[in-house]
Amino acid sequence: MIKIIPIRGIPEVKYGDDVGEIIINACRREGIELQDNDIIVVSQVIVSKAEGNVVNLDDIIVSKHAEQLAALTGKDPRHVEVILRSSRKIVKVKGGVIITETKHGLVCANAGVDLSNVGEGKAALLPEDPDKSAQQIRNRIRDLTGLDVAVIICDTHGRPFRRGTINIAIGCSGLEPLWDRRGEKDLYGRELRSKVTCVADELASAAELVIGQADEGTPAAVIRGYRYE
Structure with a gap:
């Protein structure tokens, strides 16, 4: 049986905080006894806060390009400037949405720059190296x-031609993110030729059911019972 356990009671995270230790302390307060092979899913925003990837919008000098895009999208020009600085290229601009390719290679809205859960006048950027961040938390x-x-x-990311957003994995450590089933047989003996499941994304999406994105104040969860490599 697979269980998804919210890790509540995590305090406001600030620059320099030890995310691994914070998670352990919260688990102890909540009576969650971690086990080998548990999967800890952590919201990007607390990792970004701890690593200092948060900017004050009042400190941002806005470029002409950002001003033009802000007028087109209705966004705060300072927010747009941070999006541009976090992007390799703009993929599409439509309505109030700016789709970019981030410096990590992710294609998403607003380069993943988040204005929620960071305080007024601030923006959280994605961690510079999410896989490394996951490794450090795991080691700790x-x-x-x-x-x-x-x-x-x-x-949280949107999906082309689908309404609504879902959680995806932007970094992981300790498990293979992809389950390659090519070469296996289906129920009728037909060989699978293209079946590669993104296990990390599916686990991240499942965890969002208890993490939430609003005022839940639960930026991490434990997934237990899923067998992985």
């Missing part, structure tokens, strides 16, 4: 508990 949990867990850093 192992140092503090002796347990071997997997860690996924998640963020």
Whole structure:
């Protein structure tokens, strides 16, 4: 049986905080006993806060390009400037949405620059190296508990031609993000030729059911019972 357990009671995270230790302390307060092979799903925003990837919009000098896009989209020009600085290129602009390719190679709205859950007048950028961030949190949990867990850093993304957003994995450590089933047989003996499942995305999306994106104040969750490699 797969269980998804919210990790509540995580305090406001600030620059320099130890996310791994914060998660362990919250688990202890909530009576959650972590186990080997648990999967810890962590919202990107607390990782960005701890790593200092938060900017004050009042400190941003706005370029002419940002002003033009702001007029086109109705966004705050300072927000647009941060989006541009976080992007390799603009993929599409339509309505109030700016789709970009981030410096990580992700294609998403607003380069993943988040104005929610960071305080008035601030914006959170994506972690510079989400896989490294996940590895550091995993190592810290192992140092503090002796347990071997997997860690996924998640963020909310939209989907082409689909309404609504879902959580996806932007970084992970301790598990293979893809499950390649090509070469296996289906129920009728037909060989699978293109079946590659993004397990990390599916786990991140499942965790969002208890993490939430509004005022839940629950930026992490434990997934238990899923067998992974």
